[in-house]
Amino acid sequence: MTGFVFQDARGRGFSRRVSLRDAQAGIDAACPPLAPRPVPLAGAVGLCLAAPVIAPGDWPPADRAARDGVAIDAADSLGAGSYTPIPLIGAHGLSSGDPLPPGTNAVLPVEALLRSSGGVEAVEAVPPGAGVERRAAALSAGASALPVGRVLRPSDLGLLAGLGLRLVTAHPPPRVRILLVGGPRGGEGEALGLMLAALVRRDGGVPDVLGPVSTDADGRVVADALRAACDDGGADLVLTAGRTGVGVDDVAPLALAAAGRVAWHGVALRPGDSAGLGAVGAVPVLLLPGEPMACWSAYALLGARAVRRRAGLGVTDFVGAGLGRAVTAVTARKLVSEIGSVDLHRVRFIGDGWGDGWGDGRGGDRVEPVASPVVPGLAALARADGVVVCPADSEGVPAGATVQVHMLV
Numbered sequence: 001m002t003g004f005v006f007q008d009a010r011g012r013g014f015s016r017r018v019s020l021r022d023a024q025a026g027i028d029a030a031c032p033p034l035a036p037r038p039v040p041l042a043g044a045v046g047l048c049l050a051a052p053v054i055a056p057g058d059w060p061p062a063d064r065a066a067r068d069g070v071a072i073d074a075a076d077s078l079g080a081g082s083y084t085p086i087p088l089i090g091a092h093g094l095s096s097g098d099p100l101p102p103g104t105n106a107v108l109p110v111e112a113l114l115r116s117s118g119g120v121e122a123v124e125a126v127p128p129g130a131g132v133e134r135r136a137a138a139l140s141a142g143a144s145a146l147p148v149g150r151v152l153r154p155s156d157l158g159l160l161a162g163l164g165l166r167l168v169t170a171h172p173p174p175r176v177r178i179l180l181v182g183g184p185r186g187g188e189g190e191a192l193g194l195m196l197a198a199l200v201r202r203d204g205g206v207p208d209v210l211g212p213v214s215t216d217a218d219g220r221v222v223a224d225a226l227r228a229a230c231d232d233g234g235a236d237l238v239l240t241a242g243r244t245g246v247g248v249d250d251v252a253p254l255a256l257a258a259a260g261r262v263a264w265h266g267v268a269l270r271p272g273d274s275a276g277l278g279a280v281g282a283v284p285v286l287l288l289p290g291e292p293m294a295c296w297s298a299y300a301l302l303g304a305r306a307v308r309r310r311a312g313l314g315v316t317d318f319v320g321a322g323l324g325r326a327v328t329a330v331t332a333r334k335l336v337s338e339i340g341s342v343d344l345h346r347v348r349f350i351g352d353g354w355g356d357g358w359g360d361g362r363g364g365d366r367v368e369p370v371a372s373p374v375v376p377g378l379a380a381l382a383r384a385d386g387v388v389v390c391p392a393d394s395e396g397v398p399a400g401a402t403v404q405v406h407m408l409v
């Protein structure tokens, strides 16, 4: 972020907040994909291929049976029918997947055979190639089996193992240290470690939760914890959670400035506006608020992007990759927003017979807000089906408007 000068916001508030777009651009610059390396297939699901997988040979490697039956020369079945069975002398029984014996060019399935005391008889005529999967029908040697950028699915592992491959070239999963700062204030349970670890895992990272570390007036303990989290080569990204705001002990930004550098602190996003970004050495550090809803929101729009970028995974749209697919719906009530900040509205679908209740946008599904963007807490998020993101230049959305609802995942 050019032009950002770090200022301790404690006791005075933010003099300015960066736009969400600039904040996301800062993340893109700070979080390049990890260098590709060979990865064993067993650990490769969800990783992003950095090189295409080339078929080492034809697949299938030879003409083979597609059905269980007998291999024949198709000409030998000519004229066969249920009233005119034709004996098949010396026919080879075989199962689907068996290579075709020399001199045969078709497979008569068991359903087209009659077993008699003298052997088997054909009760159906088949043309050459019937019941046969041809050599290289699925892949020829040297063809691309999977392209660069492919996020490996379980079925891909089956394909690659079948081709005899044991390794793929992929971006490794980023190791993400989650440093809890300060912890809960009011005696409530620690809420962020489990949530953030699960989100990081969802986004392709390997989480490691540390802390909570205590805060002192100048943030020295937190700065030391940040150095320790970044300096041993064991982290590709650090997320801190807590103490990012403007109160006296909100020392996470100060500690980041002391241990490394701050790219920005304060973003025009509600909830989540006290997030920040920087680095200690080569390790990017994202500061997430401690208020659990703000933490979730900042993770959804910024943290998920950082994790997925390091994993080489795509971040496709403005909202980033932390929210699910959008479906179309109609607002049943007004969504009130503030100009100048991107607002996340938690909404739920209402089944009042007007829409079809499926939330697929086809039945005129209606949504209503469950909480204003400034209402804290995860309880309202638990009642929501999705979020509507209001851009910074919007004063909100009237009732009856068509909106995109990003489903919670």
Ligand SMILES: Nc1nc2c(c(=O)[nH]1)N[C@H]1C(S)=C(S)[C@@H](COP(=O)(O)OP(=O)(O)OC[C@H]3O[C@@H](n4cnc5c(N)ncnc54)[C@H](O)[C@@H]3O)O[C@H]1N2
Pocket: 013, 180, 181, 182, 183, 184, 185, 186, 188, 189, 190, 191, 192, 193, 241, 242, 243, 244, 245, 246, 247, 250, 271, 272, 273, 274, 288, 289, 290, 291, 292, 294
């Ligand atoms: N004068 C102002 N005050 C506040 C502003 C503002 O603009 N001016 N912004 C508010 C907003 S918005 C937010 S969000 C918070 C940011 O707070 P912090 O990131 O500094 O969060 P904490 O101070 O650490 O805690 C806030 C809240 O969250 C609970 N918390 C913290 N860590 C955990 C945890 N690990 N598990 C569960 N709960 C946690 C904590 O108990 C507090 O209730 O600042 C506002 N203030």
Ligand code: MOO
Pocket: 269, 270, 271, 272, 273, 274, 275, 289, 291, 293, 294, 374, 376
């Ligand atoms: O950062 Mo606060 O989130 O606007 O709730």
